[in-house]
Amino acid sequence: MVHVTAAAANDSPLLSCQGVDKHFGALAAVRDLSFEVRPGESLGIGGPNGAGKTTLFDVISGLGSATSGTITFDGHAITRSSPDRICQLGIARTFQLNAAFDTLTARENTLIAAYYGHHNRVLPGLRFDRETARRADEAMAFVGLGDVAHDVVATLPVYYRKLLMIAGALATEPKLLLMDEPVGGLNPQEIDAVMALVVRLKERGLTVMLIEHVMRFLIQLSDRVLIMHHGEKIYEGSAQGLIADQTVVDVYLGEGSSRRLQHIMAKRSEA
Ligand SMILES: Nc1ncnc2c1ncn2[C@@H]1O[C@H](COP(=O)(O)OP(=O)(O)O)[C@@H](O)[C@H]1O
Numbered sequence: 001m002v003h004v005t006a007a008a009a010n011d012s013p014l015l016s017c018q019g020v021d022k023h024f025g026a027l028a029a030v031r032d033l034s035f036e037v038r039p040g041e042s043l044g045i046g047g048p049n050g051a052g053k054t055t056l057f058d059v060i061s062g063l064g065s066a067t068s069g070t071i072t073f074d075g076h077a078i079t080r081s082s083p084d085r086i087c088q089l090g091i092a093r094t095f096q097l098n099a100a101f102d103t104l105t106a107r108e109n110t111l112i113a114a115y116y117g118h119h120n121r122v123l124p125g126l127r128f129d130r131e132t133a134r135r136a137d138e139a140m141a142f143v144g145l146g147d148v149a150h151d152v153v154a155t156l157p158v159y160y161r162k163l164l165m166i167a168g169a170l171a172t173e174p175k176l177l178l179m180d181e182p183v184g185g186l187n188p189q190e191i192d193a194v195m196a197l198v199v200r201l202k203e204r205g206l207t208v209m210l211i212e213h214v215m216r217f218l219i220q221l222s223d224r225v226l227i228m229h230h231g232e233k234i235y236e237g238s239a240q241g242l243i244a245d246q247t248v249v250d251v252y253l254g255e256g257s258s259r260r261l262q263h264i265m266a267k268r269s270e271a
């Protein structure tokens with residue numbers, strides 16, 4: 001399910017964003033943002049609502065081109081590439097709000113993702129070959145959706161719909177997976193289950209970027225963390241350093257949350 005990347009062979013970054021800006025009229029949603037993600041790494045993205053996190057994912061995945069700056073992925077310049085080209089090069093994403101074809105079954109949705117992850121648009125009609133079906137079924141099994149494969153998506157609870165977006169992304173066989181608030185709106189047990197799923201993806205060597213407000217999720221799954229505020233990077237480094245960073249505590253975490261996270265980190269290092 002996970003490809004070995006060209007970048008892995010020579011230790012260069014898999015994704016590189018340099019001086020990326022994204023403007024909506026007068027609003028700079030992302031400002032002069034530079035960072036790299038290395039193969040196999042997981043980078044957590046945090047920051048208050050409106051900080052520009054989702055816009056950053058939109059720019060990387062081609063849904064809205066950067067106003068300026070450059071984005072390079074696995075040796076390809078993708079700054080102005082289309083979303084389908086970027087997906088076919090190996091970047092898949094999930095969305096903050098559930099996105100699926102509600103009147104189709106879970107498996108049909110995943111088949112469509114598996115198909116377009118590797119084929120260009122063809123009209124009329126779609127025929128799913130065996131290889132597409134294999135990718136879809138493997139992804140469904142991996143996230144644990146096998147039992148509801150033939151259920152119509154509109155009938156599925158939110159937790160399964162979150163998993164379905166991950167299954168669709170995995171069915172494209174990505175090198176880099178972008179997850180936008182994968183546990184938003186889930187209960188603590190469900191959050192733990194998604195956490196275990198992301199751990200299994202990391203163990204497979206998948207490179208991951210994840211946006212999340214649930215800080216225990218973010219800090220426990222991220223090798224490094226980048227915090228945005230008003231479109232800018234205000235912190236990039238370890239999760240440990242994040243909790244102690246006064247700017248981050250002031251604009252985002254708050255003192256109480258920072259203390260609770262210190263407790264979680266201490267327990268993690270004891271384990
Ligand atoms: N398509 C758009 N048109 C205009 N403004 C937008 C658009 N998308 C996002 N924004 C604005 O850009 C800023 C960053 O939004 P967003 O990236 O969704 O933040 P976050 O994901 O960090 O909460 C916000 O002020 C938001 O209102």
Ligand SMILES: [Mg+2]
Pocket residue numbers: 053054055096
């Ligand atoms: Mg967002």
